[in-house]
Amino acid sequence: MKKILFFPASLRRGSHQRRLVGHLCGLLGAGFEYDIVEAGEIDLPIYNQDLEGNASIVDALVPLGARFAAADGLVVCSPEYKAHVSPYLKNTVDWLSRIPRLAPSEPYPFSMKPLLLASASTGWTGGVLGLQDARKIFSYLGCLVHPGQICVSSADHWAQGDSYRFSEEFAAHVRNMMESFLSLVGVSHD
Numbered sequence: 099m100k101k102i103l104f105f106p107a108s109l110r111r112g113s114h115q116r117r118l119v120g121h122l123c124g125l126l127g128a129g130f131e132y133d134i135v136e137a138g139e140i141d142l143p144i145y146n147q148d149l150e151g152n153a154s155i156v157d158a159l160v161p162l163g164a165r166f167a168a169a170d171g172l173v174v175c176s177p178e179y180k181a182h183v184s185p186y187l188k189n190t191v192d193w194l195s196r197i198p199r200l201a202p203s204e205p206y207p208f209s210m211k212p213l214l215l216a217s218a219s220t221g222w223t224g225g226v227l228g229l230q231d232a233r234k235i236f237s238y239l240g241c242l243v244h245p246g247q248i249c250v251s252s253a254d255h256w257a258q259g260d261s262y263r264f265s266e267e268f269a270a271h272v273r274n275m276m277e278s279f280l281s282l283v284g285v286s287h288d
């Protein structure tokens with residue numbers, strides 16, 4: 099059984115990223131289980147190196163890092179804020195990237211980790227500009243970032259309850275992208 103960790107990188111109630119995660123979880127076939135990092139689960143201050151000695155932060159960071167490290171693949175859904183990733187995503191990643199320094203006996207969360215990027219935006223870009231940033235960040239961290247991505251534009255239009263009802267053509271694109279990513283997960287970890 100392979101485990102996929104989904105990270106919807108928005109703190110907003112009713113977030114489109116969370117909705118997209120729900121939709122993508124529904125596309126996982128047999129042989130996959132998933133974990134979702136819910137917004138309320140992370141309470142890390144804005145990264146400041148002076149806070150690295152704070153034991154309560156390290157105590158919160160280690161189990162979060164372990165969830166990333168235990169996953170066979172990561173799916174990150176980030177909103178686009180002014181053509182960049184969300185500050186919540188960047189902050190979480192900045193803290194996680196310090197695990198080798200703060201808890202050296204813990205596994206590095208990103209090492210050769212297959213990762214699929216996705217974004218849902220109420221605008222016309224579908225978050226494609228923010229994902230360029232995300233691609234740079236996660237490649238730098240050591241992830242195997244899938245060359246494709248999922249960008250949902252005009253997200254309000256497609257939203258239906260906790261999921262999306264896309265056009266047939268776009269739904270097929272999303273399914274194909276997930277299939278391709280899941281085969282990368284299978285290939286890189288078998």
Ligand SMILES: Cc1cc2nc3c(=O)[nH]c(=O)nc-3n(C[C@H](O)[C@H](O)[C@H](O)COP(=O)(O)O)c2cc1C
Binds near residue numbers: 112178218223224
């Ligand atoms: C500060 C801010 C900046 C935004 N910048 C962009 C942008 O650059 N491109 C875009 O398509 N949407 C932008 N949006 C709209 C977001 O796509 C929209 O708020 C989306 O719902 C955010 O994701 P969420 O629902 O998961 O929180 C921005 C929204 C905010 C609040």
